[in-house]
Amino acid sequence: MMKTQTNAKAAGASVARAAVGRPSGSAGASLSSSSVAKNVACRAAGKGNMNANAAVSLAPSSMAVQEDQVGTTTFTTWLLKQEMKGNVTNELAVVLNSIALACKQISSLVTRAGLQGMTGLAGDTNESGEDQKKLDVISNDIFSECLKTCGRTGTIASEEEDVPVAIDQTYSGDYVVCFDPLDGSSNIDAGISVGSIFGIFEPNEECNLEGKNIVTESTDGDDLDISQQEALLHCCRPGKDLLSAGYVMYSSSTVLVLTVGDGVYGFTLDTLIGDFVLSHNNIKIPESGKIYSFNEGNLKGWSDGLKEYMDFVKDGDKPYSSRYIGSLVGDFHRTMLYGGVYGYPGDVKNKNGKLRLLYECAPMSFLAEQAGGKGSTGTGRVLDIVPEQVHQRCPLFIGSTKEVEIIEKFLE
Numbered sequence: 001m002m003k004t005q006t007n008a009k010a011a012g013a014s015v016a017r018a019a020v021g022r023p024s025g026s027a028g029a030s031l032s033s034s035s036v037a038k039n040v041a042c043r044a045a046g047k048g049n050m051n052a053n054a055a056v057s058l059a060p061s062s063m064a065v066q067e068d069q070v071g072t073t074t075f076t077t078w079l080l081k082q083e084m085k086g087n088v089t090n091e092l093a094v095v096l097n098s099i100a101l102a103c104k105q106i107s108s109l110v111t112r113a114g115l116q117g118m119t120g121l122a123g124d125t126n127e128s129g130e131d132q133k134k135l136d137v138i139s140n141d142i143f144s145e146c147l148k149t150c151g152r153t154g155t156i157a158s159e160e161e162d163v164p165v166a167i168d169q170t171y172s173g174d175y176v177v178c179f180d181p182l183d184g185s186s187n188i189d190a191g192i193s194v195g196s197i198f199g200i201f202e203p204n205e206e207c208n209l210e211g212k213n214i215v216t217e218s219t220d221g222d223d224l225d226i227s228q229q230e231a232l233l234h235c236c237r238p239g240k241d242l243l244s245a246g247y248v249m250y251s252s253s254t255v256l257v258l259t260v261g262d263g264v265y266g267f268t269l270d271t272l273i274g275d276f277v278l279s280h281n282n283i284k285i286p287e288s289g290k291i292y293s294f295n296e297g298n299l300k301g302w303s304d305g306l307k308e309y310m311d312f313v314k315d316g317d318k319p320y321s322s323r324y325i326g327s328l329v330g331d332f333h334r335t336m337l338y339g340g341v342y343g344y345p346g347d348v349k350n351k352n353g354k355l356r357l358l359y360e361c362a363p364m365s366f367l368a369e370q371a372g373g374k375g376s377t378g379t380g381r382v383l384d385i386v387p388e389q390v391h392q393r394c395p396l397f398i399g400s401t402k403e404v405e406i407i408e409k410f411l412e
Helices: 002-021 027-046 052-057 075-085 090-112 134-149 185-190 226-235 296-301 304-314 328-338 357-370 401-410
Strands: 121-125 131-133 153-158 175-183 194-201 242-250 254-259 264-270 275-280 291-293 341-344 374-376 396-399
Touching (some): 075 264, 090 254, 134 153, 134 185, 153 357, 242 328, 304 401, 341 401, 357 374, 357 396
Parallel strands (some): 291 341
Antiparallel strands (some): 194 242
């Protein structure tokens, strides 16, 4: 027994001598010294003698956060690092994880929709008067259930629902989540890419309805109760107040793209491990791009300025390329990566276009600005608009900063 203790002491002494003996400029010396310091601190802590300096050296705030590695960093790990940086709270991380879980389930359903009879119409219309697909209804239920059971959301608002819903079973956080569970669902039967879009607000500390110019009647004309009016007030806020926004594209691969206010990051679902893995690190929209994405079938009803812009992109030695899928998530994802501009303007029939401010325009514009791009109505910044209705629509021009500014000049 005595011999064992003597050997241990000798080994410890040799490690200490090796650490001191190496040149101070070597990486090995730095690493060994750090390890020794931590070991000493741990021993001191075990004896109840940790001094102030040792405590500070082990504090999480002083720990260096390693760089994210494309192909190996999972979404959960990335969220933990964002929490260490102070970009998200623990409660917000729970909400984002619940959204990721919902999107994994929806991805599986989209892939198997044609085999399990989930294509076609559900036989009803949503609040916006659009025919609901079967997957619209199922996706909405999945999204709502995941957000309700995570215990960190106080209010949820869905593009498929008439009014926002206040959540009773929340434990902390009380975040407000606005989402479109399945954007572009008209493409489902044809196997074209679709997606989910979400935006997250922090809760209002004070919810005072007095003097607020917000529509508080349901589409059926029935007055809303106080809790429903408060839920509306929680949701009807400008996009510049968003804490986080993102989308998930269901295509040849399932890709989650989001921001927590510190850049834009993309994650691809690895079905072998069942988790999103970092695939696009710190996405930046090119400052300009020769791709425009508009539904020119509506050209006849557009303003003269926008018609002139359409002539502009087709003129010259190098005209723009036209790319239009008919799915906002798919078109915007391409614009994020390659540059250019996506537009859904108002026309004679729909003065403010058909895209919803809370569920589509604001989250996408928040992403665009975080990636160095721009989101505009043609006359102003999308993120500055304060909604007066939960299903309010607005024109949208989004993408490369220079391309959006060109459109704004034509619309002056």
